[in-house]
């Protein structure tokens with residue numbers, strides 16, 4: 303230390319220390335900003351404030367792993383419908399993840415009439431940040447094991463997305479979820495698709511549901527509402543039966559018998575328009591279940 307003191311005046315020493323602290327602080331904030339580039343600017347702001355808001359985080363799924371992702375809870379503290387909304391199941395379908403972020407902001411400014419709403423905005427966080435449909439799996443393993451929407455009901459001992467599906471399943475069971483919505487996107491409009499081989503791509507602008515009485519009613523209400531502001535044509539929404547096997551909505555509908563939907567917008571539309579449709583689909587169902595006041599139709 304004596305040598306250092308001889309070489310440096312106190313001012314020089316202080317400057318160096320401050321420079322080092324500043325360097326690390328700058329890099330930390332730069333890294334955070336970089337990490338959120340997969341989101342729109344609006345959702346980046348929402349992400350920064352809500353991910354730091356412990357009072358709204360119900361729990362972390364796959365805690366202390368690279369896949370850790372928060373479940374947010376808005377609770378009216380009154381008996382009523384329990385709803386789960388999931389975004390980011392497929393990482394290359396941004397409108398769903400964006401809409402789930404916007405919902406956090408919307409619901410923090412609305413008083414729930416009854417019930418509670420759980421939201422998982424980034425179900426497959428790594429796929430979302432990389433804009434990929436699925437995450438990689440070991441060689442010789444079916445690549446769909448990295449596709450969260452083909453892993454339900456999940457496996458606590460399985461690969462990461464099988465574990466994530468298992469945790470979402472546990473959430474539905476333990477919280478007695480009564481309405482489930484999984485927010486997705488497709489490459490093509492459903493109404494422009496004539497080729498059967500395009501079945502899973504041509505689902506843009508649809509609500510896909512497991513058939514039960516409540517789901518059929520809610521689906522019709524939502525499709526009518528969405529289409530009331532869309533000119534006749536391929537942009538209009540269609541109600542489609544039976545989500546693909548091993549998907550979240552398929553499983554929630556089949557095993558728990560609750561209304562369970564895959565909401566699909568078409569990626570040919572501008573992003574903000576897709577986010578708007580996703581939000582409207584969610585809001586009209588929350589309204590029909592009596593969880594929020596009539597807001598969807600006033601937008």
Ligand SMILES: [Zn+2]
Pocket residue numbers: 392395451486487
């Ligand atoms: Zn999808």
